[in-house]
Amino acid sequence: MKHETVLLNEAIKALQIKSDGIYVDGTLGGAGHSKLILNQLKNGFLYAFDQDNFAIEFAKNVLKDFSNYQIIKSNFRYIKQELNSRNVKEVDGILLDLGLSSFQIDDEKRGFTYLKDTKLDMRMDQNQELTAEIIVNTYSLEDLAKIFYLYGEEKNGYKIAREIIQKRPLLTTMDLVKITDKINRNEKGHSAKRVFQALRIAVNDELGALEEVIKDGIECLKPGGRMVVITFHSLEDRIVKHYFKEKTTISIPKNLPIQHIPLADYQLITSKPIYPSDSEYEQNSRSKSAKMRVIQRREQ
């Protein structure tokens, strides 16, 4: 099993690594980015987060030749607490390469795929209680429809939710796919794609965790430090785009007699997102939806 890192060189270049700096990889995964960061560090140190045991075991092997790093098995939403508990108040750079590793998607037992008949699980953190099975079998009609609509942009969300409630209990991915096949039979692409995306986001509270990590993460940056975020769908990108814009602009009421306009504490390095190159698109289909945005804490 292998994970093909997306925007590998672009992300590391954007971090502007200092050999004695302290860095955070919020999404260790297959350790492609972490390895390249460590290659550029001499006296520096890397803290790497992942909430998936399998990813951590895999990454330890990839990073076996390095010692100047620590893996933190935690949701990245706790970035500030985890760093503070290690007496780290400020870091030089933070990288987030969101979503799943290929080995999570490809491992049918994890229940992320609608192509295999398997348990409805979808947890990134195997110790978490909430699974996709609990959501589809216990949530109300309104809550299910809302999840499908908001997190999957699934326009038939209400109909699918109603059918789920009639067919309960649903035990496997194919129990759900039979329902989406029926309701979305005239749609292009796989009938379950949007519903699976929505459930995955809900199970792992992916958007809530993203909001927290970018908010707390940029507060942990040293002056001149950067946060680099790679997103894979519009819901994630929208959150990053809006928050970065909010933190890099100062709104001054019109007609206020101000001579020197103060600068925001952060500056936007990417006014437009950075996309993978054509050759990366060709080699790695997962890169097709990737977008990278970068923010920097202003030097004082």
Ligand SMILES: C[S@@+](CC[C@H](N)C(=O)[O-])C[C@H]1O[C@@H](n2cnc3c(N)ncnc32)[C@H](O)[C@@H]1O
């Ligand atoms: C796309 S992969 C990262 C791949 C990595 N950059 C590489 O080069 O191999 C995303 C990883 O982040 C982890 N992850 C996603 N959301 C997380 C969260 N909220 N907290 C901690 N880890 C998370 C997933 O378990 C997965 O292993």
